[in-house]
Amino acid sequence: MREHHIGQTVVPYEIDWVEDRETIGLSVDQSLELTVRAPMTATVGEVEEVLTSRQEWILEKLYGLKEQSEPPYPKEYLSGEKLPYRGREYHLNVIEADVPEPRLSFDGLEFTLEVHHLDAPADDVSVRRKRQAVIDWYLRQAKQDLPDRSPQYESKLGLSDISYDVCELSGRWGEFDNRAVRLNWRLILAPVRIQDYVIVHELAHAVHDEHSDAFWNTVGTLIPDYEDRREWLRVNGNALIV
Incomplete structure (x- = not known):
């Protein structure tokens, strides 16, 4: 593992030498590991030159995770909550119905979650069942839309x-x-x-x-x-x- 210094910041990195590659590329994965992909003919000095020229980008990647949105609070799937869809939030309406398991639908204005009366309370089992119904709907819609x-x-x-x-x-x-x-x-x-x-x-x-x-x-x-x-x-x- 090599090190690149940006002021007082030490950035460990690895070089991945790639055949038939013509340019030096940088990537930072979710674990914040910096990888340099370089042509077989590139020198360490040339890699360091690229790292120096991309220092601002590297710091933005390494520290940018601090800007990421926090995951929302876990839902209980009760009336009044909202569900996201295609970048917007829609009101969730939960109603009791004669259904064996929770079932989600969407009319373009709001979501409706039909539940058996035993799934109405917000206990752990019913929440898991309702969440699965919500995920199933999203998965079906994603397979159709995307x-x-x-x-x-x-x-x-x-x-x-x-x-x-x-x-x-x-x-x-x-x-x-x-x-x-x-x-x-x-x-x-x-x-x-x-x-x-x-x-x-x-x-x-x-x-x-x-x-x-x-x-x-x-x-x-x-x-x-x-x-x-x-x-x-x-x-x-x-x-x-x-």
Whole structure:
């Protein structure tokens, strides 16, 4: 593990030497580890020059987590609470009904959660059952809505035969592998512009494997303000839970 000094701040980093790579790229993951991906021909001195030129960016990444939104308080799924959907908050109305298990619906103005009278109290079991009903609705909606946003971007990138899977992804919003895009269902809670950014990000990996300058140029061609959208997701991603 090497060290780069920014004033009094010591930043440990690792160099990942990559064949056929032409530029030096930096990335900071969720564990705040700095990784440098460099061509096989690059020297440590050249890597240090890039680190020096990107010091402001590095500090923003390392300390930016302090700005992230705190996760909201756990819900009890009672009338009067609100549920997020596509970047907006909607009133939740809980009613007793003749249903074997909780069932969520949305009419465009508010959410309605039908529950058996035994699930009406806010005990741990009923809360878990109601939460699962809410997640099931979001998952169904995400599987319907998110892939429908992709064709407009696929055509601009000259892509076809891309498959989509909306599921639970741990620690990431999307991933691309072997012409398949996987999207985190929680994106359905975010504004549509944020959903589009993640979709374009993953589709760009069909053209560029690494987060190179060419990769970000491709993303920027389709989403000119992608940096603002990426920053929104970094700051607000923790709050996209139900």
